[in-house]
Amino acid sequence: MRLVVTGINHKTAPVEIRERLSFSIKETVEANRLFKKNLAVSEGLILSTCNRMEIYAVLNNHDGDYIAKLTSFLSEFRDIDSRQFKDRLYIHEGKAAIEHLFRVAAGLDSMVIGEMEILGQVKQAYYDAQESRTTGKILNRLFQKTFNTAKKIRTDTFITRGSVSVSSVAVKLAEKILGDLSDKKVLIVGAGQIGEQLLVYLKKNGVKAILVANRTFEKALALADRFAASAIKFDDFINSLIDADIVISSTGAPHNIIRKEDVAHIMPKRRQKPFFIIDLAVPRDVEAEVNKIDNVYLYDIDDLQKIVDGNLALRKNELSNCDKIIESASAHFENWLVKENIKHHEG
Amino acid sequence: MPSIDNFYLSLHLLSIHLSYFAFFSAFIAAIAYLIQDASLKSRKLHPLLMRMPDLSFLDKWNYSSIGLGFPVLTMAIISGSLWLNDTTGSFWQWNPRALYSLVLWLTYAVILHVRLSSKIRGRKVAFLSIVAFLIIIFTFFSNCNF
Numbered sequence: 433m434r435l436v437v438t439g440i441n442h443k444t445a446p447v448e449i450r451e452r453l454s455f456s457i458k459e460t461v462e463a464n465r466l467f468k469k470n471l472a473v474s475e476g477l478i479l480s481t482c483n484r485m486e487i488y489a490v491l492n493n494h495d496g497d498y499i500a501k502l503t504s505f506l507s508e509f510r511d512i513d514s515r516q517f518k519d520r521l522y523i524h525e526g527k528a529a530i531e532h533l534f535r536v537a538a539g540l541d542s543m544v545i546g547e548m549e550i551l552g553q554v555k556q557a558y559y560d561a562q563e564s565r566t567t568g569k570i571l572n573r574l575f576q577k578t579f580n581t582a583k584k585i586r587t588d589t590f591i592t593r594g595s596v597s598v599s600s601v602a603v604k605l606a607e608k609i610l611g612d613l614s615d616k617k618v619l620i621v622g623a624g625q626i627g628e629q630l631l632v633y634l635k636k637n638g639v640k641a642i643l644v645a646n647r648t649f650e651k652a653l654a655l656a657d658r659f660a661a662s663a664i665k666f667d668d669f670i671n672s673l674i675d676a677d678i679v680i681s682s683t684g685a686p687h688n689i690i691r692k693e694d695v696a697h698i699m700p701k702r703r704q705k706p707f708f709i710i711d712l713a714v715p716r717d718v719e720a721e722v723n724k725i726d727n728v729y730l731y732d733i734d735d736l737q738k739i740v741d742g743n744l745a746l747r748k749n750e751l752s753n754c755d756k757i758i759e760s761a762s763a764h765f766e767n768w769l770v771k772e773n774i775k776h777h778e779g
Numbered sequence: 780m781p782s783i784d785n786f787y788l789s790l791h792l793l794s795i796h797l798s799y800f801a802f803f804s805a806f807i808a809a810i811a812y813l814i815q816d817a818s819l820k821s822r823k824l825h826p827l828l829m830r831m832p833d834l835s836f837l838d839k840w841n842y843s844s845i846g847l848g849f850p851v852l853t854m855a856i857i858s859g860s861l862w863l864n865d866t867t868g869s870f871w872q873w874n875p876r877a878l879y880s881l882v883l884w885l886t887y888a889v890i891l892h893v894r895l896s897s898k899i900r901g902r903k904v905a906f907l908s909i910v911a912f913l914i915i916i917f918t919f920f921s922n923c924n925f
Contacts, residue, residue: 594826608815
């Protein structure tokens with residue numbers, strides 16, 4: 433018996449190829465069955481996410497031309513010329529395959545190191561394969577071990593600590609400054625992709641009241657429409673600062689539109705309520721001195737990016753600790769696999 | 780010497796300790812607030828810091844503790860004065876101890892007033908809370924403790 437994983441991911445193939453080879457949730461169950469039947473493997477499982485497509489298989493020892501059969505299976509099933517992806521496939525066998533799966537499930541092989549979504553996707557792939565009845569003694573045990581190892585890595589290392597996107601960092605900061613966000617008011621001045629992303633995040637974290645201001649009122653209306661927010665006239669936005677708890681500024685203005693004196697002037701009217709100002713604009717919309725006012729916290733896009741970079745660096749530092757856990761878990765599993773193999777031959 | 784089982788004295792001792800406890804709790808919240816505020820302002824965020832309670836919670840904790848401690852302190856001063864009357868026949872004597880209790884009472888009265896009227900908030904309230912508690916510590920180790 434040989435345990436083999438073959439696949440492509442975001443490091444080996446561009447999205448044009450990955451999307452051609454990916455399997456939707458609906459297709460996976462059927463694809464698992466066809467794969468196992470056509471290639472006559474003893475166990476098989478397809479893991480397909482937007483960043484990777486991998487096939488785990490337990491082969492009988494005499495399966496010599498497995499890779500050739502697999503590429504033609506994929507080529508046929510996905511209707512894609514095998515030359516387009518053949519050289520992009522990676523192949524791991526035995527202990528390397530075990531380690532690879534552990535790394536994938538723990539998010540160590542992901543684009544954003546330590547992201548946790550992948551574990552759910554691996555679980556889903558396993559449940560799909562169970563439904564297809566294409567897993568057996570080895571894959572069942574391997575995936576149980578995988579889930580345990582991923583959990584251990586998550587709890588015993590700092591690999592998932594710290595936010596690693598500008599939006600999630602901004603939301604974390606908002607919660608640090610303002611506490612519960614559900615009764616807080618957000619004002620967004622100007623529109624931009626990051627600003628909108630941030631709004632999505634804030635809404636997800638409970639923010640209900642959103643005001644939108646834009647020099648072009650129609651744009652404000654359009655954005656307000658998408659977020660069930662209300663649009664206000666651009667000239668009025670300074671007055672709206674009085675009620676807002678969070679301000680996101682991302683206009684294309686060539687100069688500061690929120691100055692220190694504006695904010696200092698409104699703080700007594702706000703009854704000194706804490707104020708979180710996020711300046712996503714380049715050149716900046718908010719005068720840097722604003723941060724010096726009590727109860728006002730100003731972060732610009734570089735500040736947020738620096739925190740993201742710092743958190744990513746912290747995660748990278750944790751990789752060696754993760755590797756230790758993976759090393760011992762995979763050695764343990766490999767031992768079991770070898771014993772199973774011997775039993776298999778004797779039996 | 781006056782008897783320790785005087786009702787006013789017992790009430791006085793109990794309430795003074797309870798109020799100190801409340802002010803100590805405010806002091807802890809205030810220190811946590813200042814640390815967190817400074818790091819948020821300077822944008823240097825230690826991972827440990829991200830696990831501390833948020834600023835608005837710490838601010839609330841600070842002034843709520845003072846809000847609880849203040850009436851108890853008032854009770855301590857009144858019962859102390861009644862006890863003094865029982866033992867000496869006068870409600871008030873101008874000695875360091877009395878002066879100290881007056882200063883402490885006024886300090887916390889000012890903090891409560893400015894915070895509840897939202898004249899100041901956050902960092903400065905935390906700072907005042909720490910100063911007020913330092914007065915307690917200072918006098919505790921000087922001669923005019925209770």
